Each structure stands twice: as structure tokens, then as C-alpha cells.
Amino acid sequence: MAHKHERPRRDRRRTGTGSPTTGEAAQAPGADGTTRTPGAADAAATDLDDAEARAQADRADPPPAATADPAAETAETGPGATPSPRRLAWLRLRAAFTARPGRSQLLAAFLCAILGFAATTQIRQTEADGLQQLSEAELVRIMADVGQRTERLEAERDELLAQQRELASGSDQQEAAREQARARAEALAILTGEAPVEGSGIVIEVTDPGRAVTAADMVGIVQELRDAGAEAIEISGIRVVASTAITASADGGVLIGGEEAEPPYRVAAIGDPETMDTALQIPGGVRDTVERRGAAMTTERQSRLEIRATVAAGNTGP
Amino acid sequence: MIAIIGLVLGILLGIWLNPTVPPAIQPYLPIAVVAALDALAGGLRAVLSGTFDDRVFVISFFSNVLIAAFIVFLGDQLGVGTQLSTAVVVVLGIRIFTNVAAIRRQLLKA
Structure with missing residues (x-):
């Protein structure tokens, strides 16, 4: 409460010293015997007395502040101040703002620049460092977090891998089924005569000058070839399939699927050439039968034979 | 300015x-x-109370910085760097608050 007593006196003294905008300060000798430096008379620092200078020094300096500080603080809040201290403070602030750049202003600016520079640098540094600034406990926590996250992600990855495997094998099965179906369709297309065929086989030439070879003989040849594993047969450019009728025409000629075939007949068969050839040459078999009719039959094994004739799709019904 | x-x-x-x-x-x-x-807050407060002194401001600025850095350095050497850093920051923080409070009272009387 000693400060309370001191307050009004200090305020009176300050108001008596002069306005803050004068720019000149009375060089009053301090109570403690110190004198003020000439620089202190600059700019806004106007109505200083040494007691206040010391108070200011105490405020801005580390520790030994306690002595004059509370007094200075309460001085501004006192209700008994004659020319409102608040107004005084604003005036001083304005004076500081409008003062022409003197030495103290430049110094303050320089120090402020240093502070700004250092602060910015430090902020940048902190942003860049990240982990480096953290304490051990925080690092441990972050590591645990990362570990947990890793575990979670690994579990998720395993799950997804399993799913992928499942899908892949599923699509593999589908693919295999599709492949099978395609192969089956191909085989069926060959058997039904819807597709041209290419492969090894034999070509049989039956020269029949006397037109003695009957439809039955042709059926015999076809049967023999089928028995020997022929996959596709063509007689004189007409595809012979399961439903192809080989019949005799009115004049004793041969009708293949309703079309007249003229001798010499050229029979092409895809299959194992050796087996088919052998089957035709069996004694008492097709060859003998044909030759007994006075016709000649030659066979030629070919490793690459093509049957282009096809039966229109959907036209293979009985 | x-x-x-x-x-x-x-x-x-x-x-x-x-x-x-x-x-x-x-x-x-x-x-x-x-x-x-x-130091900056202290200087501003001094300006408002009309006691600003550039010499005091410069000296307080540098002594504040150097003493703070020295305390941290000492703490590092003694193995209590983190704690002393915290202590310095706390003390300086209190001082900044005090100074800003004084400035506020001077300007706004509140």
C-alpha cells in the first residue's frame, strides 16, 4: 500500500514536467544520483525523470524489476490523475508514430527488423523440421501410431490380395470354360460343315469313264473314311456332313446332297492320312469294289489339305 | 512508425x-x-509511459536475448536443457503478459 501513497505525487510531477510532444526533456538529476544520457532526450521520450527511466529499464530488463514496477503500473490506473493518463498514453503513442526518424527510432527499427527476421526464420525452421522439434514421448507416440496404421493397412492389403486372387481364379475358370466352349463350337462347326477345314488328309480320285460307280459305292467310300476317323469330307466340291444324303439320280448318276456330281469324283478327307488310306486299300474293301466296277481309284496322302466347301449354318437338319 | x-x-x-x-x-x-x-513489449510500454530510452531498449534487448540463450545453453550442458528452456519461456511469457497488460491499461484504461 506504500505505492498507493506514492501514486498521486508521481502523477502530479509528470503533468508538471510538460507535454509529451515537446521533443525536449529536462535533464533532471535522479534521486539516486544517476544522470541521463543525451540520447534519452530523443523523440517520444520526453517527460522522463530518472525514477521513471529506472522503472522502464527494470521493465525491459530481466529480473531485478520488482522494486519500481508495481508503482509504475498502478500509477496509470489511479482515479485521481488530473489530465487523463489514458490520453497521455495515446499522445505519446502518436508522438512516437509521427516523430521524425531519429537515432532511437532507427535503432528500434533495426532491432525490430532483427526480431522479425529471427522469428520468421525460426517459424520456417519449425515448419521444415517437423519431427526434429518433437520430444521423445511424442516421437514414440507417433511411431506407435504409424505402426498401428501400418498393421491396419497391411491387413487391408492382405484382404484385397485374397479378393484379387479369388477374382483372378474365378475369371480363370470362366476363361477356361469359355475356351472349352469355343473349342467345342469349332469342333462342332467342322462336324456340321459350317466351317472350312484345314489339315492333313487324303485326296481320292475316282475316274469312272463308264459311270459305273453307284451312289452306294460313294456311300461305301464315305463310310470307310468316317470309320477311319475322317473329320471332314468333300466330294467334288460338295461338303459331306452327317445329314448329307448320297442318292442315285434318275439316270443312274450320283447325287450328293441333292446336287449332281460328275465323274471323275474327287473326294477330299481331313483326318489321319495313313489310317484312311489303309482303310480304303483293305482287300475286298472300297478300292476293290470300285475297281470291280471298271473304275480307277488313286489316293494321295497330303500333309496339308484344305476343304473350303461349307454347309450353310442352320441348314443341317435331317 | x-x-x-x-x-x-x-x-x-x-x-x-x-x-x-x-x-x-x-x-x-x-x-x-x-x-x-x-524486450519489444517492454519498450512499447516505456514509450507509452513516456520513459522510453533507446540505450535502455538496446541493452535490454540484447541482454534479454543473450541471457535467455545462455540459460538454455547452461541447461543443455547440465542435461536439463528442456526444463530450463521451458522455465525461460514461462518467465518471459509472464513478463510479456505483464507488459502487454500495462500497455493495455495505459491505452484503454481497462
């Missing part, structure tokens, strides 16, 4: 140059910045 220009200039310079802090002073820079902030 010129002090504010200086502050802005320093910030812009820091952004523009984007310097890397040498590892030797890395632990001290944050503390030094806080100490300088304290």
Missing part, C-alpha cells in the same frame, strides 16, 4: 532469404525470439 516498418522489413527479409538456421544456434533461436519479444 519506423519501428513497425523495420519489423515488416525483417519479416519480409526472412521470408525472402529463407535462411537455414545453423545447427549450433538452433536450440537458442526460439528462446531468443521470445526474449526479444519481451
